[in-house]
Amino acid sequence: MHRLFAYASVVDQREISRAMNDIEGKITTNDEVAPGYYLLKVKLSRPMDPFVPGQFVMIRVPDRDVFLRRPFSIYDYHRPVLSLLYKVVGKGTEILSKTGKNEKVSVLCPLGKGFYLQKRQEYVILSGGIGIAGVHALIRRLGTRSSVFFGCAAKKELALIKEIDTLPVSVSTLDGSYGFHGTVVDLLSEHLTTLREKDIEIFACGPAAMLKALRRILEKDKTPCQVLLEERMACGLGLCFGCVTKTVDEAEPYKRVCKEGPVFDLWEVCL
Amino acid sequence: MGSLSIKLFGKTLRNPVMNASGTLGYGREIEPLWGVETLGAYVTKGLSLNPHHGNPTPRVWEEQRGLINSIGLQNVGVDRFFDQYFPLFQEKKTPIIVNFFGFTEEEYIACAEKIRPHRLIIALEMNLSCPNVKQGGISFGKDPDLVHDIVMAVKRVTKIPVIAKLTPEVKNLKEIAQGAYEAGVDGFTLLNTIPAMVVDVEKRTIPIRGGLSGPALKPVALKAVYEISTSFPVPVIGAGGIMDHTDALSFLLAGAKALQVGTATFIDPYTIPKIVKGLEEYLKRCRCPSIGAIVGAARG
Ligand SMILES: Cc1cc2nc3c(=O)[nH]c(=O)nc-3n(C[C@H](O)[C@H](O)[C@H](O)COP(=O)(O)OP(=O)(O)OC[C@H]3O[C@@H](n4cnc5c(N)ncnc54)[C@H](O)[C@@H]3O)c2cc1C
Ligand SMILES: Cc1cc2nc3c(=O)[nH]c(=O)nc-3n(C[C@H](O)[C@H](O)[C@H](O)COP(=O)(O)O)c2cc1C
Ligand code: FES
Numbered sequence: 001m002h003r004l005f006a007y008a009s010v011v012d013q014r015e016i017s018r019a020m021n022d023i024e025g026k027i028t029t030n031d032e033v034a035p036g037y038y039l040l041k042v043k044l045s046r047p048m049d050p051f052v053p054g055q056f057v058m059i060r061v062p063d064r065d066v067f068l069r070r071p072f073s074i075y076d077y078h079r080p081v082l083s084l085l086y087k088v089v090g091k092g093t094e095i096l097s098k099t100g101k102n103e104k105v106s107v108l109c110p111l112g113k114g115f116y117l118q119k120r121q122e123y124v125i126l127s128g129g130i131g132i133a134g135v136h137a138l139i140r141r142l143g144t145r146s147s148v149f150f151g152c153a154a155k156k157e158l159a160l161i162k163e164i165d166t167l168p169v170s171v172s173t174l175d176g177s178y179g180f181h182g183t184v185v186d187l188l189s190e191h192l193t194t195l196r197e198k199d200i201e202i203f204a205c206g207p208a209a210m211l212k213a214l215r216r217i218l219e220k221d222k223t224p225c226q227v228l229l230e231e232r233m234a235c236g237l238g239l240c241f242g243c244v245t246k247t248v249d250e251a252e253p254y255k256r257v258c259k260e261g262p263v264f265d266l267w268e269v270c271l
Numbered sequence: 272m273g274s275l276s277i278k279l280f281g282k283t284l285r286n287p288v289m290n291a292s293g294t295l296g297y298g299r300e301i302e303p304l305w306g307v308e309t310l311g312a313y314v315t316k317g318l319s320l321n322p323h324h325g326n327p328t329p330r331v332w333e334e335q336r337g338l339i340n341s342i343g344l345q346n347v348g349v350d351r352f353f354d355q356y357f358p359l360f361q362e363k364k365t366p367i368i369v370n371f372f373g374f375t376e377e378e379y380i381a382c383a384e385k386i387r388p389h390r391l392i393i394a395l396e397m398n399l400s401c402p403n404v405k406q407g408g409i410s411f412g413k414d415p416d417l418v419h420d421i422v423m424a425v426k427r428v429t430k431i432p433v434i435a436k437l438t439p440e441v442k443n444l445k446e447i448a449q450g451a452y453e454a455g456v457d458g459f460t461l462l463n464t465i466p467a468m469v470v471d472v473e474k475r476t477i478p479i480r481g482g483l484s485g486p487a488l489k490p491v492a493l494k495a496v497y498e499i500s501t502s503f504p505v506p507v508i509g510a511g512g513i514m515d516h517t518d519a520l521s522f523l524l525a526g527a528k529a530l531q532v533g534t535a536t537f538i539d540p541y542t543i544p545k546i547v548k549g550l551e552e553y554l555k556r557c558r559c560p561s562i563g564a565i566v567g568a569a570r571g
Contacts, residue, residue: 246327
């Protein structure tokens with residue numbers, strides 16, 4: 001199989017996972033880019049090893065009342081600055097959003113198995129809400145070779161795609177305040193027939209409901225599709241077997257999202 | 272400098288620090304960060320006669336100063352462990368302790384029988400608790416007579432030393448330990464996780480029931496180590512909320528001959544090598560000839 005990432009031809013997945021490190025970093029930016037969404041930039045004390053879009057990090061802010069690390073996708077990386085885009089949803093992200101510039105963090109990275117690129121005529125990238133964080137690096141890498149679909153609740157969340165506004169992005173909003181009125185899967189299904197005239201592969205990241213709806217519209221043709229899954233994690237390293245997702249493998253149905261994922265073939269998982 | 276090496280069941284270990292079962296995968300997962308030869312011994316993920324799928328998610332839940340897990344003992348089975356994962360330990364000459372469980376007495380026996388003596392296998396650790404598995408398991412560790420019978424049955428089929436890993440969810444821990452001791456057990460690991468659950472106030476549901484581990488468990492485990500190590504003349508391995516070398520020392524001083532580190536590795540994957548280093552420095556600082564010399568020293 002042909003791989004498109006230049007380095008991927010010399011670094012296979014096994015070696016990539018060998019390259020993980022626990023790296024100290026300092027926060028340089030932690031700004032609210034849209035209501036409840038933050039862009040965090042961390043200057044790493046050592047360079048992170050090559051990563052594949054879809055891989056993630058486990059981050060910890062020391063001396064805070066948070067027990068476990070938190071997983072976040074690698075949004076962007078320009079040596080030595082790692083960027084994460086996160087949404088405040090609970091205690092850990094709340095504390096992170098209040099952590100200031102120059103504070104130290106510890107970042108375990110890069111982790112998991114990212115998107116796997118086979119040669120296709122066209123790539124379709126689909127994300128909902130904060131799911132954009134999981135595919136942003138992929139969009140950046142693929143540039144104009146992909147069609148990007150982004151769905152969010154309302155116009156005010158458009159700030160999430162500001163960094164890719166040089167690319168054509170098809171947008172849907174649930175409240176109809178911008179672009180297509182409806183879900184991003186509804187939007188995609190309107191374009192699917194045309195897109196399918198080419199040999200395509202879909203990459204998706206978003207809430208479980210979005211991935212389920214996506215599966216329904218692709219079910220008949222079993223269009224090639226990879227999904228980035230989220231699951232509660234303790235270690236992020238494959239040590240605890242806490243983060244599993246159910247797959248069609250009958251002998252060993254539960255696979256670790258942090259190790260065998262977070263990117264899975266849509267047709268191998270039971271959503 | 273003092274020596275960290277200890278003798279356990281007649282074998283020499285380079286140090287008293289082990290991982291706790293189920294918290295270091297099959298061993299190879301940690302290799303990108305540090306080598307398994309750093310460990311005094313590697314404790315396997317809980318193995319069973321046949322592969323076991325485990326529980327649906329959520330399997331892990333953060334608590335204040337602790338973790339609740341309901342992994343449900345997912346494992347590849349004892350055969351595949353030895354085919355697929357044991358070679359790493361052979362290559363690195365790292366001793367292992369085989370943690371195992373069963374849902375019936377027969378399964379415990381059949382599993383133990385399958386494990387042939389090997390110079391790197393220093394003991395079999397019987398998981399007598401499994402608080403997160405609905406059938407079986409749980410009852411063995413709660414009743415001194417059942418513990419006695421199952422330890423006896425396992426001892427009968429193996430020449431490898433047998434460790435009983437006890438659950439804290441009992442009325443009288445000493446009575447349970449007595450049952451195992453009378454059946455000829457060679458040592459104890461204390462403690463396994465404490466049964467626990469979470470209530471989601473918004474949704475009015477119970478999202479997880481499982482075992483509590485981490486710092487919240489530490490004082491309970493220390494007391495258990497103290498009590499059992501003063502009562503029985505067999506080695507006790509301490510586990511429960513060990514986060515750094517100071518915690519490790521408190522277990523040794525309370526009477527543990529060796530230690531297991533679990534949850535801490537999830538937060539800082541370098542905890543184990545850091546503890547080893549911390550203990551080395553402690554020996555140097557105290558001009559102590561060997562780590563064995565401090566075992567039980569706090570008991571007076
Ligand atoms: C591989 C992966 C990549 C992710 N990438 C991003 C990203 O780029 N941006 C972003 O905003 N979020 C991302 N998430 C989700 C993010 O990890 C959670 O939103 C975050 O952990 C919530 O922490 P909290 O303390 O605020 O929430 P709480 O609900 O207080 O957290 C309690 C516990 O549940 C876990 N948890 C809660 N929600 C989730 C969730 N959706 N997924 C996994 N664990 C959860 C927490 O990690 C923590 O252990 C990703 C998750 C995974 C697994
Ligand atoms: C994710 C996880 C999986 C575990 N799996 C097992 C197991 O398979 N067998 C077992 O005897 N104990 C198991 N345990 C218990 C630990 O080995 C240990 O006794 C307990 O977690 C206390 O130590 P800690 O506080 O350092 O984690 C598990 C604990 C955790 C957190
Ligand atoms: S989070 Fe521990 S195995 Fe995935």
